[in-house]
Amino acid sequence: MSVSISLAELATTIGAELHGAESSTVVSGINSLVRATSQEVSFFSNRRYRAELLKTQAAAVIITAKDHTDCPVPVLLMNNPYLGYALAATLFNPPPVKPVGIHPTAWVSPQATLGKNGYIGAHAVIEANAILGDNVFIGAHCVVGEGVHVGADTQLIAQVTLCTGTQLGKRVVIQPGAVIGADGFGLANHQGEWIKVPQLGGVVVGDDVEIGANTTIDKGALEDTIIERGVKLDNQIQIAHNVHIGEHTAIAGCVGIAGSTRIGRYCMIAGGVGIVGHIEIVDHVHVTGGSIILQSILAPGVYSSGTPLELNHQWHRNYHRFKQLDEMAKRLTSLEKTLK
Numbered sequence: 001m002s003v004s005i006s007l008a009e010l011a012t013t014i015g016a017e018l019h020g021a022e023s024s025t026v027v028s029g030i031n032s033l034v035r036a037t038s039q040e041v042s043f044f045s046n047r048r049y050r051a052e053l054l055k056t057q058a059a060a061v062i063i064t065a066k067d068h069t070d071c072p073v074p075v076l077l078m079n080n081p082y083l084g085y086a087l088a089a090t091l092f093n094p095p096p097v098k099p100v101g102i103h104p105t106a107w108v109s110p111q112a113t114l115g116k117n118g119y120i121g122a123h124a125v126i127e128a129n130a131i132l133g134d135n136v137f138i139g140a141h142c143v144v145g146e147g148v149h150v151g152a153d154t155q156l157i158a159q160v161t162l163c164t165g166t167q168l169g170k171r172v173v174i175q176p177g178a179v180i181g182a183d184g185f186g187l188a189n190h191q192g193e194w195i196k197v198p199q200l201g202g203v204v205v206g207d208d209v210e211i212g213a214n215t216t217i218d219k220g221a222l223e224d225t226i227i228e229r230g231v232k233l234d235n236q237i238q239i240a241h242n243v244h245i246g247e248h249t250a251i252a253g254c255v256g257i258a259g260s261t262r263i264g265r266y267c268m269i270a271g272g273v274g275i276v277g278h279i280e281i282v283d284h285v286h287v288t289g290g291s292i293i294l295q296s297i298l299a300p301g302v303y304s305s306g307t308p309l310e311l312n313h314q315w316h317r318n319y320h321r322f323k324q325l326d327e328m329a330k331r332l333t334s335l336e337k338t339l340k
Contacts (some may be wrong), residue, residue: 003092004028007060010041014087021074027273030088041076061089089103098137106132106138114154133170144183151207165202165219169229172205176211180205184218184225184241184259197221199241204228210239212253234271241329246283301317 003014008023011275029040033049036042036058043062046055053061053070060074062084068075078084099119104110106125114140115134120126122140130144133152136188144150148162151170154164158172163181174180186197201220206229211217215237218224225241227233230248238256239245246265255269258277263269270289275281279293284300291305307315 002028002151005091005092007074007076010088010238011089013091014062014076014078014084016061016078016084019068019075019077021060022145025059025074029092031058032083032172033058033061041088043081043088043323044071045085047082049271064138098135098183103140111142121158139176148181163203165204165224166205168205169207169209171207172209172211174211177213177214178211179216180211180218183328184221186221186241206247216257217243228265240277248285252289 002125004026006023007018007021007025007027007049010027011018011230015124027039031037031040031042033042033044033052033056033118036056037168038057038059039296040054040058041060041255042058044067044262048071056073056075059258061071062076062078062081063071064079064081065077068077076084080103081311093203095291100117102123103122105122106120107123108114108120108127108138109130111128112126112130112154113133114132115136117134117139118136118331120138121142124138124140124142125248126132126138126144127146129147130142132144132150133154136150137155139156139158144154145162145164145166147164149167150162151168153170154168154172154179156174158176160176162168165339181203183199187194201222201224203219203225205216205227208229209227209231209319211233211234214235215233217227217239218241219225220242225239226244228245228247232250232254234251234253236254237251240257242260244262246263246267248265249263249267249269252271254271255273255275260278261275263281264285266281266284268286270287272290273287273293276291276296279296281293281297281298285297286302290304291303297303
């Protein structure tokens with residue numbers, strides 16, 4: 001559906017101040033600085049794109065007051081242009097109207113409870129005693145296991161599996177291929193053989209959570225794995241049993257979180273981070289990409305680990321020196337004592 005709006009209306013909608021243009025100017029979309037036309041707006045939130053800003057032909061650019069002097073076209077001033085971009089993009093690209101009903105190839109247990117105005121797509125399965133709230137969208141090939149609860153206005157896009165013991169809050173969005181509530185990796189060793197430990201907990205997901213494609217969240221061993229409200233999870237994340245993630249934490253792709261780790265509220269975990277089990281990360285922690293977390297983080301801040309990329313032959317030389325650090329430290333301590 002095409003949306004057209006005046007710059008004045010757009011400014012009001014996203015909370016910006018319009019400067020340098022007629023308030024009645026009509027725009028109908030948002031695009032990159034390079035591709036935007038005189039009927040579209042763009043945004044500038046990263047100074048790496050200053051060259052593109054100087055050449056843009058957009059009708060207006062969402063930008064901060066600090067950067068707007070470089071802009072050759074009218075501006076929509078905001079403290080957070082990226083937020084403005086998100087709001088404008090949502091305005092110009094409203095979600096399609098969802099269908100209502102049950103596809104003829106879907107299977108719904110007679111013991112399941114369905115809310116009003118929902119949709120169950122092709123080849124989806126809703127098992128016994130599952131409870132779906134109002135306006136729930138279940139995409140093609142999804143499986144909602146026995147006794148699972150799905151809150152109102154939740155969307156399972158496609159091929160999502162919700163195993164028994166899973167509870168989803170309201171307005172949850174789960175992308176294709178995600179698996180919620182599979183058994184955690186619980187094994188006991190007996191004389192060299194691995195004996196499976198039954199996983200008796202579940203997964204509780206709060207309101208307004210988003211879960212990316214092919215992300216997996218394991219059920220708890222005894223207590224539940226908990227994802228609090230507002231958490232945003234990227235694609236291909238592994239969350240092990242009994243992990244607890246606090247409100248509004250965001251985690252990027254390919255992060256692995258081992259069992260019984262507790263992550264606080266408003267944290268940011270960048271891509272490729274590995275987190276060992278049974279540790280705590282407090283609120284307002286930001287971990288940069290590729291880091292390995294081996295112990296609890298008990299103070300807010302930005303944390304990093306790992307070796308920066310360098311030429312291979314230099315890395316090999318430095319690697320051999322890494323193995324000598326302990327001996328070098330002992331020699332340095334001995335020399336310091338001698339000098340004293």
